[in-house]
Amino acid sequence: MKVLLSPSIAFLTKYVCKLFFLCLLFIPTVSSETFRVALYHKGNPPYSIITENGPSGIFVDIFKRLEQLTPHKFVYRELPVARALKEFDEGNIDIEPGVNEQWRQARKIVGLYSIPFEISTEVIVFKKENAINTINDLYDKHVGIVRGYSYPNFEKAFNENKIIKVENLSESILLKQLITNRLQYVFIGFRTILYYQQQPIYKQLAIGEIVSEVQAKMRIHPSKAHFLPELNAGLKLMLENGDIEKIYQKYQ
Numbered sequence: 001m002k003v004l005l006s007p008s009i010a011f012l013t014k015y016v017c018k019l020f021f022l023c024l025l026f027i028p029t030v031s032s033e034t035f036r037v038a039l040y041h042k043g044n045p046p047y048s049i050i051t052e053n054g055p056s057g058i059f060v061d062i063f064k065r066l067e068q069l070t071p072h073k074f075v076y077r078e079l080p081v082a083r084a085l086k087e088f089d090e091g092n093i094d095i096e097p098g099v100n101e102q103w104r105q106a107r108k109i110v111g112l113y114s115i116p117f118e119i120s121t122e123v124i125v126f127k128k129e130n131a132i133n134t135i136n137d138l139y140d141k142h143v144g145i146v147r148g149y150s151y152p153n154f155e156k157a158f159n160e161n162k163i164i165k166v167e168n169l170s171e172s173i174l175l176k177q178l179i180t181n182r183l184q185y186v187f188i189g190f191r192t193i194l195y196y197q198q199q200p201i202y203k204q205l206a207i208g209e210i211v212s213e214v215q216a217k218m219r220i221h222p223s224k225a226h227f228l229p230e231l232n233a234g235l236k237l238m239l240e241n242g243d244i245e246k247i248y249q250k251y252q
Contacts, residue, residue, distance in 0.1 A: 032071035032072050032073070033072050033073075033227070034072070034073045034074070034075055035072060035073070035074050035075070035094040035095055035224065035227065036074075036075055036076075036077055036092070036093050036094045036095070037059070037063060037074050037075065037076050037077070037093075037094070037095045037096075037097060038076075038077055038079055038084040038087070038088065038093045038095070038096045038097070039055055039059065039060075039076045039077065039078050039079075040078070040079065040080070040081050040084065040146075040170065041078055041079055041080040041081075041083075041169060041170060042169065042170040042172055042173075043055075043057065043078075043170070043172075044146075044170065044171050044189065044192055045057060045192060045195045045196070045251075046058055046191060046192070046195045046251035047059050047097075047098055047189075047191070047192070048060065050078055055076050055078070057251065058247055058248060058251055059097040059098060060076070061247045061250070062097070062117070062238070062244070062247060063097075065234075065238060065243055065247070066231070066234045066235075066238075069234045069237065069238075070230055070234055072227070072230075074095070077092075077093060079093075080147065080148070080169050080170075081146055081147055081148030081149060081169075082147050082148040084096065084148070085104075085107060085148050088107075088109060088111070088219070088221060089107060089108040089109045091109075091221060091223055093221065094220065094221050094223075094224050095218055095219065095220055095221070095224075096111070096218075096219040097218050097219075098118070098120065098216045098217075098218075099216065099217065099218075099219045100113075100120065100214040100215055100216060100217060101113050101217070101219075102150070102152055102214060103149070103150035103152070103214075104150070104219065106150075109221065109222065111219040111220060111221060111222065112219070112220040112221075112222055112225055112228055113217040113218070113219055113220070114217045114218035114220065114228065114231050114232055114235055115217065115232050115235055115236060116215035116216060116217050117216060117217070117218075117235050117238075117239060117244055118215075118216040118244070118248070119213060119214070119215060119216065120189065120212070120213070120214055120215070120216040121189070121190040121191075121210055121212070121213045122151070122187055122188065122189055122190065122210070122211050122212040122213070123187070123188065123189075123190050123193065123207050123208060123209065123210055123211060124138075124143075124185055124186070124187055124207075124208040124209055124211055125175075125178065125185070125186050125187075125188050125193050125205050125206070125207055125208065126178070126184060126185045126186075126205065126206055126208060127178065127181075127184070127204060127205060127206065128204065128205075128206045130184045130185070131206060131208070132185075132208060134209070135209055135211070138157075138163050138185060139157070139162050139163060140162070140163075140164070141163060141164065141184060141185055142164045142166050142183060142184065142185070143163055143164065143165060143166065143183075143185045143186065143187060144166045144167075144168060144174040144177060144178070144183040144185065144186040144187070145165060145166070145167055145168075145174070145186070145187045146167070146168065146169070146170060146171060146174065147167035147168060147169060149187070151187060151211060151212055152212075153211070153212065154211065166183060171186075171188050171189070171192050171196075172196075174186040174188065175188070175193075175196055175202060175205075178205065179201060179202070179204075179205075187211050187212075190207070190210075191248075191251075193205070193207060194252075195251065218231060218235070
């Protein structure tokens with residue numbers, strides 16, 4: 001039999017749960033720490049935006065909020081994706097934001113993962129005159145991806161050269177290659193292409209089918225496993241309070 005809570009009891013239950021997570025956040029660890037966070041070279045807006053004034057974007061805003069909720073600090077290292085993965089393996093990066101464990105199964109250090117805070121959607125993008133009907137239409141075509149990004153559903157086709165993978169350092173470079181007809185198709189984050197399409201030059205690009213849709217999490221180096229409960233508590237509180245949603249809305 002399903003038991004329905006009265007509004008007052010339901011409110012109290014939610015309040016107690018929230019209080020529990022607040023308490024978890026402020027349980028003192030050995031001391032405050034500084035964690036090294038990877039941001040991809042040249043950025044992948046709106047998640048990370050790299051300018052001469054320093055980094056900004058969704059991930060940076062999330063960590064700024066976590067600095068308010070915990071005693072810890074976060075510093076950023078701007079690296080190409082492949083280099084960031086290597087630095088994580090070697091223990092020189094503590095956190096890689098916005099990834100899924102499926103993407104890192106082949107790495108030397110798979111890492112630990114936070115609770116999810118977003119659904120990460122990747123799409124195929126092309127000029128309208130190069131429209132395709134299905135993913136199978138990509139066979140024998142060149143497709144641009146960011147070096148170090150993983151698309152498990154396409155690895156077999158890539159390895160067998162049924163789809164010719166062309167790697168480059170960043171989304172911005174891939175989109176420039178698309179505009180100048182050096183590439184006909186690229187895989188890119190849905191939020192990322194929407195962000196770039198605020199610029200008139202990219203409005204001519206069409207968004208095709210979804211190529212990947214997974215939960216986005218924080219990847220933590222195993223040497224920092226003690227931080228994971230605090231991180232999860234902070235993210236959960238931010239999700240419940242609407243902080244995460246407000247951050248994403250800021251960059252729409």
